[in-house]
Amino acid sequence: MKFYSHPGKDLGEHLKQVSILAADYCPKPYKEAARIAGLSHDFGKFTTFFQKYLNKEPLENSKLKQHGFLSALFGAYWALGIWGDDSLIPLAVYSSIYHHHGNLSSYSEILPEGSKNLGPVLTNNVEIARKQIEDIANNLEDVKRTCKDIIEEKIIQDFVLGFTPEVYLKRLLRIEYNFKVNEKYRNPSSYFLHQFIYSSLIAADKIDAAGLDVISPGHISYRDLLSAKGKIISDPETQVKKDINKIREKIFDEVSKNIEDNWDKAKIFTITSPTGSGKTLTGFCAAAKLAEKLGGNRKIIYVLPFTSIIDQNYDFIDRLISESLQDESSDIKRKLSYIAKHHHLAYSDTNSEEEENDMEKYSLSELQLYLENWFSRVTVTTFVQFFESILTHRNRMLKKLHNYAGAVFLIDEIQALDIKFYPLVEHLLKILCREFDSRVILMTATKPVIFSGELVQAFPVCELLPEYPLYYQKFNRTRLMLKKKDMFIEEFIEDIKEIILSNKSVMIVCNTINSSLEIYRRVKKIIKEQGRGEPLYYLSTNLVPADRKRRVQKIAEKLKNKEKLILVATQVVEAGVDLDFDVVIRDFAPLDSIIQCAGRCNRSGIHYDDEKGWVYLYNLKDKNGKRLAYYIYGKTNLNLTREVLEEYEELEEKDYLLLIEKYYQKVKENVSQQKSYDLIDAVENFAMDKDHIAGFSIIQNNPDYIDVLFRLTPEVESAYQDFWDVIKEKDFAVRTEKYLKIKSIFASYTISMPVKYAKFFVQDRIGEKGILFSLPLEGAEEYYDENSGFKRDVHDYDIFF
Secondary structure (H helix, E strand, C coil): CCCEEECCEEHHHHHHHHHHHHHHHCCHHHHHHHHHHHHHCCHHHCCHHHHHHHCCCCCCCHHHHCCHHHHHHHHHHHHHHHHCCCCCHHHHHHHHHHCCCCCCCCHHHHCCCECCECCHHHHHHHHHHHHHHHHHHHCHHHHHHHCCCCCCHHHHHHHHHCCCHHHHHHHHHHHHHHHHCCCCCCCCCHHHHHHHHHHHHHHHHHHHHHCCCCCCCCCCCHHHHHHHHHHHHHCHHHCCCHHHHHHHHHHHHHHHHHHHHHCCCCCEEEEECCCCCCHHHHHHHHHHHHHHHHCCCCCEEEEECCHHHHHHHHHHHHHHHHHHHCCCCCCHHHHHHHEEEECCCCCCCCCCHHHHHHHCCCCHHHHHHHHHCCCCCEEEEEHHHHHHHHCCCCHHHHCCHHHHCCCEEEEECHHHCCHHHHHHHHHHHHHHHHHHCCEEEEEECCCCCCCCCHHHHHCCEEECCCCHHHHHHHCCCEEEEEEEEEECHHHHHHHHHHHHCCCCCEEEECCCHHHHHHHHHHHHHHHHHCCCCCCEEEECCCCCHHHHHHHHHHHHHHHHCCCCCEEEECHHHCCCCCCCECEEEEECCCHHHHHHHHCCECCCCCCCCCCCEEEEEEEEECCCCCEHHHHCCCHHHHHHHHHHHCCCCEEEHHHHHHHHHHHHHHHHHHCCCHHHHHHHHHHHHCCCCCCCHHHCCCCCCCCCEEEEEECCCHHHHHHHHHHHHHCCCCCHHHHHHHHHHHHHHHHHCEEEEEHHHHHHCEEEEECCCEEEEEECHHHHHHHEECCCEECCCCCCCCCCC
16 A cells, blocks of 8 residues: 655655754754654555545545544654653653644643543544554555555554553653653753754654655855955945044954964853944854864844834845845845854845746745745844744744754844843853853943843853943944923923924934824924924834835935934834934933944944934823823833933943943843743743743733724735635645745734724635735725825824734
8 A cells, every 4th residue: 555645745755854853953962862753754644545635535524534643653762762661752752753743732731631540532543543553554565565664563553552551651641750750851952852853843844745755955155255245345335434443343353363263262252342342243253263173064143123123124134134145146045054043034135136036936835934944144033933933832933943052142132132031041141151151242232231240150151342342432423312301292302303404314213102192293293383304204113114114225325325314213213223413302211222223323324523413311101191101111210210311311322331340230220020930940841831831922912902904906806805715725735835925014014003993994804713904905095195194193102013
């Protein structure tokens, strides 16, 4: 009898290829476990029931086609024979196979309820498994013949003819008891033992099942990167004021020298450098040099806090790599071997017609698999993708985790991560570095209290720019003016009127959407009354992402051409967005946010020699006298910022570093980090339930918000209409392919907003519980302004940005 794993795919060959890929992906200590998991994961497909299912033949009992549980038992039996009962590996192999088509659960969810009671779920599963084994026994010789070159005949024969599932399950239960109650096998790497086996298995399975070619990471030479850097920096388009460039070059050289001298003396490195000092170039080249020094074809994972800043950093690194390779090939697979960006909007558009045509050679689902598996030498991604792939139960997120072993992590703007998660991040990254030979380079302009204090003594951290305080003195481009009086918006507008009407580029950063809209309207009125021609722009999450992206690009181009303009925005402009204004005005915020915002002022040092760029800090309040900052930030962080700033009326950029260090120390002493310690405990216990790991998110979800699709263009309207056909499609592969065509369009035109606005939108039911909120094209003029976004109640000081 011929057996297939998928239509037209030989089952034996599938098991073989998955085992090879899984072993290749998995870190060295667990390669054999991953190999066995790969060879076992579809063993349950050796039934006539599953083969009939593939051929779309009717079955009396549809549950007999299920293969996960029987395959998991086979993997556990095999692993128990190798590692015995005194190892966590058999349980990890069993769990990985059991869940390879779904999300993870805690071990207890897939084990007997007690030593004498399997429980109703497992009792039913065992009953089905016995019928499946009887069926396999009828074709045992064919099964052994199919597996003759990959699985020892005796293992298959003994498992099938001596099938005793209760014995295997109780042995696994004993391992779980020793792990959970007796804390046996529990060590810093026990969590990753399971996750790396599972990640390697599901990644290998999906790649082989899809019939994709494996992309080998391309080689990137540090020497070639340096040559490319010289060409890019000498390009007139990238030139800025000469003295600033000299300092940037000095920073680059110092970091490079310190990597050369210390690459083998630490596993965690930091680059503390002022905003605008060229950290993207310096940090990436440092990561490339470190990877080359360490050897082993290590991957570089470049992690940024927001999708809004990924494109510009990705484009720069992509240009640097392309220049170093002197390769203008448009082949997408070749490109992906070197660099990819991965976030929820990745490849929603393309950079060139050639690249778009090349992408048409591959189905969107194939491209999605390539992106999600992080084949590239360099992957540019977000905090969400990076941290939530370490700490998650989700199959889709975990399939890239195996790439973390031995990788170089370049983490930018770490201060954007909530400080309550610092101990958790320290714990996880230290395990990856100590146990799995990974490396970390943290880049920041505002050095937070992470990997500091007592932790440094236990796990040395190397600062690659040890003289960084001197560079803060040299990058003395801005002056912060503190306006300590609380003001209503009308008072504020009157106070900044002279600045608005000056011949300078000005950015006003607000805390809430509605305060930003009110200020935008008032500034617009002033400009009109004065007959001034300065362009006025608005930027916040009140605009759909597609409009925000276009707006940032347009503003950046105008500023680059030295045009004077006014921008009213929310915090979306704070970290990483490469905008450079003469003047920045900021509503009160925690100190790290204030400093980040100041980094958008006089960024290229135009006023470096003669005058500073001015940053004004105000305290705005609503009509009831409540400070608007309280709608966004916790009182603790705001009060600690006031304590740090209380003795100043104004200060220069050279003094920011001292203030930020005082601030972070105060925050560490006053902000509870219990959430981190609870999650560390969950990691150690492999607690995958929704109250622990399954419920983890670095972004706070607000249940009182809804996502609304704005059908603003014919393209979005077409995607909306197609969506209803997609969800009716019964073929999973076809449905996935169709959905991916509209996914990025939806994401680019969706806004999250308070649920009270639901009444303004069309509400379409999806199944019994789901609702798709949308604004039809004909309602766009009434409810959406292309300049300022959704037209909302001006009296509502909501809390998102």
